[in-house]
Amino acid sequence: MKKLINRQAGPVGRWALGLLPFVILVVLYVVASDARLAANPNDKLLPDLASFVDAIQRMAFEPSKRTGEYLLWQDTLASLTRLALGVAISAAIGLVVGIATGALPLVRAGIAPLVTGLSLVPPLAVLPILFIVFGLGELAKVVLIVIGITPFLIRDLQQRAEEIPAEQVIKMQTLGANTWQIILRLVWPQVMPRLIGAVRLSLGSAWLFLIAAEAIAATDGLGYRIFLVRRYLAMDVILPYVVWITFLAFAIDFALARYSRWRYPWFHQAR
Amino acid sequence: MAIIELNNLWKEYGDQVVLERLNARVEEGEFITLVGASGCGKTTFLKMLLGTESPSRGQLLLDGAPIPDEPDESRGIVFQRYSVLPHLTALQNASLCGELDANRWLGRAFGATRKAIRARAVEMLEAVGLGGALDKYPHELSGGMQQRLALAQALIKKPRILLLDEPFGALDPGIRRDMHQLVLDLWREQRLTVFMITHDLAEGFYLGTRLWVLDKVRRDAQSPESYGARLTYDLPVGDSQKGTLQAIARNVHDTSRLLQGATP
Numbered sequence: 001m002k003k004l005i006n007r008q009a010g011p012v013g014r015w016a017l018g019l020l021p022f023v024i025l026v027v028l029y030v031v032a033s034d035a036r037l038a039a040n041p042n043d044k045l046l047p048d049l050a051s052f053v054d055a056i057q058r059m060a061f062e063p064s065k066r067t068g069e070y071l072l073w074q075d076t077l078a079s080l081t082r083l084a085l086g087v088a089i090s091a092a093i094g095l096v097v098g099i100a101t102g103a104l105p106l107v108r109a110g111i112a113p114l115v116t117g118l119s120l121v122p123p124l125a126v127l128p129i130l131f132i133v134f135g136l137g138e139l140a141k142v143v144l145i146v147i148g149i150t151p152f153l154i155r156d157l158q159q160r161a162e163e164i165p166a167e168q169v170i171k172m173q174t175l176g177a178n179t180w181q182i183i184l185r186l187v188w189p190q191v192m193p194r195l196i197g198a199v200r201l202s203l204g205s206a207w208l209f210l211i212a213a214e215a216i217a218a219t220d221g222l223g224y225r226i227f228l229v230r231r232y233l234a235m236d237v238i239l240p241y242v243v244w245i246t247f248l249a250f251a252i253d254f255a256l257a258r259y260s261r262w263r264y265p266w267f268h269q270a271r
Numbered sequence: 272m273a274i275i276e277l278n279n280l281w282k283e284y285g286d287q288v289v290l291e292r293l294n295a296r297v298e299e300g301e302f303i304t305l306v307g308a309s310g311c312g313k314t315t316f317l318k319m320l321l322g323t324e325s326p327s328r329g330q331l332l333l334d335g336a337p338i339p340d341e342p343d344e345s346r347g348i349v350f351q352r353y354s355v356l357p358h359l360t361a362l363q364n365a366s367l368c369g370e371l372d373a374n375r376w377l378g379r380a381f382g383a384t385r386k387a388i389r390a391r392a393v394e395m396l397e398a399v400g401l402g403g404a405l406d407k408y409p410h411e412l413s414g415g416m417q418q419r420l421a422l423a424q425a426l427i428k429k430p431r432i433l434l435l436d437e438p439f440g441a442l443d444p445g446i447r448r449d450m451h452q453l454v455l456d457l458w459r460e461q462r463l464t465v466f467m468i469t470h471d472l473a474e475g476f477y478l479g480t481r482l483w484v485l486d487k488v489r490r491d492a493q494s495p496e497s498y499g500a501r502l503t504y505d506l507p508v509g510d511s512q513k514g515t516l517q518a519i520a521r522n523v524h525d526t527s528r529l530l531q532g533a534t535p
Contacts, residue, residue, distance in 0.1 A: 165352075165353040167350045167352070167353040167354060168353055168356055170321065170323065170342045170348065171348065171350075171354060171355075171356070171424075171425075172356075172371075173341065173342035173343060173344075174321075174342050174343065174344060174346060174347050174348050174425065174428070174430065175344065175347075175367055175368040175371055175424070175425075175428055176343070176344040176368055176371050176372060176428065177371050177378065178375070180376065180378075181371050181375075181378040184377070184378050185367065185370075185371070185378045185379075186356060189358045190357075190358050264358075265408065266357055266358050266408040266409075266410060267357075267358070269408075269410055269411075270357055270408075270409075270410035
């Protein structure tokens with residue numbers, strides 16, 4: 001038998017091993033839930049699987065009694081809109097400022113210290129300021145995401161732009177390129193796949209800021225709903241929502257990764 | 272008139288003297304091979320020709336005027352690595368200079384201009400033997416093919432001076448020979464002035480028209496940096512005396528031991 005360090009899982013084995021922890025978690029949950037419900041049928045902390053099905057049915061496939069809307073979908077749409085807006089604005093700012101500071105030493109000298117300073121401000125600490133300045137509407141939530149992840153995106157892209165080998169910048173000049181053309185034909189295309197990578201990394205924080213903002217001031221959204229039903233200890237709604245948010249995060253990350261591989265083969269294959 | 276002129280050229284970094292008292296004239300169309308120990312200033316000299324380093328003393332003249340202190344289209348270059356743009360296919364790499372010329376703001380060409388640029392790029396790529404790899408990205412090409420692409424990309428711009436910084440250093444011997452032939456052919460066709468750095472002495476001895484050896488004349492084991500390298504040999508290739516190669520090899524070897532910290 002081979003040493004453990006040299007043993008690899010086959011294709012089936014890999015799936016089985018990967019699924020195993022999930023199965024164990026579900027089984028553990030069911031056992032614990034049964035035990036608690038046996039002791040107290042009204043226990044709300046670990047509801048059984050049937051109440052999850054009920055809750056999902058109620059939230060996703062029946063109109064709300066109060067507003068007549070399908071709450072899960074409405075919450076999802078509201079949250080994803082805010083997330084997409086926030087991330088798109090951040091990515092655009094990150095791209096422009098990151099390329100400018102990364103490619104142009106003079107701009108870097110002027111702006112980099114400011115970005116470093118801003119990136120150290122804890123975004124949640126400025127949330128009250130955002131609510132005061134922008135009101136409790138959509139804008140404040142989007143701005144929180146932007147403030148939260150833009151400094152990271154700028155600094156990451158600046159570093160990526162600086163990493164472009166000097167040989168290539170020189171080569172462009174010997175081919176007659178001016179500064180703008182070097183940015184447009186060398187820096188920008190080479191930084192794009194890295195922007196996608198940086199956005200994937202920052203999505204976790206973006207969700208954090210989104211849910212925090214929704215928890216404090218909103219009338220819909222996934223984060224709003226979780227914090228609303230918390231008052232009734234409605235674990236049967238909270239847990240499916242958490243799973244749904246996790247799934248959305250996974251799906252977005254997966255889609256970005258796939259897009260990057262398809263669009264920038266030179267970047268992924270060369271590594 | 273000489274295309275390149277070195278008048279008592281020095282390069283120093285603080286106390287460290289890299290190059291001292293370089294004097295030479297280069298006529299248009301010469302093919303100069305630069306050899307020397309690694310670390311003795313060959314690349315520094317090439318960077319001065321390129322414009323990314325400037326002389327500390329003396330003059331480096333292009334057509335009688337100080338050489339521009341930033342890279343531009345008068346001087347093309349092929350590096351040992353990173354010479355082609357990884358995000359463009361072979362054809363896009365070769366079309367790049369035409370496209371940059373065509374539109375100042377977009378750096379792209381359209382319609383008939385684009386067609387003409389691509390046709391010229393295809394022609395050039397076929398001349399360097401890349402006709403079958405037009406739509407391949409650099410990472411899909413072997414090291415030799417990447418350097419062919421880099422040559423094509425540099426030459427399509429028709430620079431007055433072509434700088435080659437150990438362009439074949441990372442290639443296998445067989446492929447190296449093919450590349451030598453290719454460079455010689457292109458040089459004859461385009462009547463370029465070429466400066467090529469190599470640390471392969473034999474390469475310097477039969478490639479090109481003129482061999483320059485950069486070497487330290489004075490070697491101080493205690494502080495090897497206090498004396499710079501000079502042009503110790505400036506030979507026309509082909510009629511060098513027997514024994515010269517051995518003498519150069521011995522000197523260069525001593526210098527490289529010195530620079531690596533061993534006592535000569």
